[in-house]
Amino acid sequence: MWLKPYSTRPVGVQEARRKPVSKGARAFLDSADPAAPPIRDLPLDDARQAMDELMLAVDQPGPDVAMVEDAVGPEVQGEAARLRCYTPSMPDGAPPRGILIFLHGGGWTLGNTRAYDGFARRLCQATGHLVASVDYPLSPEHKYPAALHAGLSAIHWAIHTAHRLDLPPGALALAGDSAGGTLAAALALRTARSVRLSHLALFYPVMVIEDQPEHASRAILGDGSYFLSREDINWAAGNYLSEPGQARLIDASPLLAPSFDHLPPVTVITAGYDPLRDEGADFVRRVTGAGVDARLYCFEGVVHGFMGLSQVMDESRTAFELLARRMR
Numbered sequence: 001m002w003l004k005p006y007s008t009r010p011v012g013v014q015e016a017r018r019k020p021v022s023k024g025a026r027a028f029l030d031s032a033d034p035a036a037p038p039i040r041d042l043p044l045d046d047a048r049q050a051m052d053e054l055m056l057a058v059d060q061p062g063p064d065v066a067m068v069e070d071a072v073g074p075e076v077q078g079e080a081a082r083l084r085c086y087t088p089s090m091p092d093g094a095p096p097r098g099i100l101i102f103l104h105g106g107g108w109t110l111g112n113t114r115a116y117d118g119f120a121r122r123l124c125q126a127t128g129h130l131v132a133s134v135d136y137p138l139s140p141e142h143k144y145p146a147a148l149h150a151g152l153s154a155i156h157w158a159i160h161t162a163h164r165l166d167l168p169p170g171a172l173a174l175a176g177d178s179a180g181g182t183l184a185a186a187l188a189l190r191t192a193r194s195v196r197l198s199h200l201a202l203f204y205p206v207m208v209i210e211d212q213p214e215h216a217s218r219a220i221l222g223d224g225s226y227f228l229s230r231e232d233i234n235w236a237a238g239n240y241l242s243e244p245g246q247a248r249l250i251d252a253s254p255l256l257a258p259s260f261d262h263l264p265p266v267t268v269i270t271a272g273y274d275p276l277r278d279e280g281a282d283f284v285r286r287v288t289g290a291g292v293d294a295r296l297y298c299f300e301g302v303v304h305g306f307m308g309l310s311q312v313m314d315e316s317r318t319a320f321e322l323l324a325r326r327m328r
Helices: 023-030 044-058 117-127 146-164 179-190 216-221 230-240 244-248 277-289 315-327
Strands: 067-076 079-087 099-103 130-134 172-177 197-203 266-273 294-303
Touching (some): 023 294, 067 146, 079 117, 099 146, 099 179, 117 130, 117 172, 117 315, 130 146, 146 172, 146 179, 172 179, 179 197, 197 315, 216 230, 216 277, 266 277, 266 315, 277 294, 294 315
Parallel strands (some): 099 130, 099 172, 172 197, 266 294
Antiparallel strands (some): 067 079, 079 130
């Protein structure tokens, strides 16, 4: 009998399939129009609109928070982060526990703060942090490293804001969803020796661009039957990178970093029916091997993106609750 919808250890493909696709995930997959072209084959504006409409339909509205306001970070290499900031309602008017910079998913090509409004509100409510959701520049108009520079701008803004709010040292955390997880991990690695972070939270992240033979989930689960396909991953990477050799940069493939020992505590949440599942588990293995507190939670019956599909997948709520416990 399955008492929890997740496992705290790496789950092999055959083992995961002993737990069937959840009711919510099956309903979501079955709702797709089989005659509709993949989103990667749509004109870019249409693909972005389709992504926004999906997120608005399955993850809105989010919970109430104390305040929502926009901000702009300082310019870093020509990029000034556009931020939507969510302040939590705290008991007795207490300040937020910290500042959590959030980078949305969408293959570096799709998504924005409006589409991820519900997600950011859930992060804010669950963690008690001021959540700064980054509206980073999208590919292919803005290739690597534009989005990463926007993330660095957001970090500078958060450091200044934490000082203004008189938050304790190390009150800054990073989180990312899918391709946003790549950005969050890359930022944590880039700033590991210069910025004190309290936490790094990654939700079904892209941890390495090129297929790795030890990551069987890409081959076995990547045919498009479970929402995300290998073709989607390659399409997104082609939009993001200027040339194939950049795929081996640590910024693009954080799993390839030579060292992880200066990272903060790490939480990685993956989905059992996701081509990206094995690389998330591999990241936790390597980070743990470096002596860092890292935890893996694999929700075995769901698909990529489930935390942002809160209206159809009950597991989303459990995942946010797990993150709340880890960050408190």
